[in-house]
Amino acid sequence: QVQLVESGGGLVQAGGSRRLSCVASGRTFSSLTMGWFRQAPGKKREFVAARTWNDDATTYADSVKGRFTILRDDTKNTVYLQMNSLKPEDTAVYYCAADLDYGLGSDVKEYDYWGQGTQVTVSS
Numbered sequence: 001q002v003q004l005v006e007s008g009g010g011l012v013q014a015g016g017s018r019r020l021s022c023v024a025s026g027r028t029f030s031s032l033t034m035g036w037f038r039q040a041p042g043k044k045r046e047f048v049a050a051r052t053w054n055d056d057a058t059t060y061a062d063s064v065k066g067r068f069t070i071l072r073d074d075t076k077n078t079v080y081l082q083m084n085s086l087k088p089e090d091t092a093v094y095y096c097a098a099d100l101d102y103g104l105g106s107d108v109k110e111y112d113y114w115g116q117g118t119q120v121t122v123s124s
Helices: none
Strands: 003-007 010-013 018-025 033-039 046-051 058-060 068-073 078-083 092-099 118-123
Touching: 003 092, 018 033, 018 092, 018 118, 033 068, 033 078, 046 068, 046 078, 058 068
Parallel strands: 010 118
Antiparallel strands: 003 018, 018 078, 033 046, 033 092, 046 058, 068 078, 092 118
């Protein structure tokens, strides 16, 4: 079992920055691929970013590429999502997810564990 707890959400103005954190427990963090997803009201949960555990490969959704960065600190069992140049369309509940298998999956079905989510609201 893996427990994931996100934090860092809140209200931010368009053009601003925010850093989300996700602390993992229950399993060796360094063996997990970690991802971030988001879900806006009335929309499906969508992929944002992922980072593998052994070679630090990353992938991003086109909508956030160049603005968001996924970082991980294995000494703290924590993965971060640094969000810059935020736009109103980035408003959503952001979820941290863990994949027991190696890969850079962008499908929600590929992830085994999920956090409870943290709300990010970007005002125009």
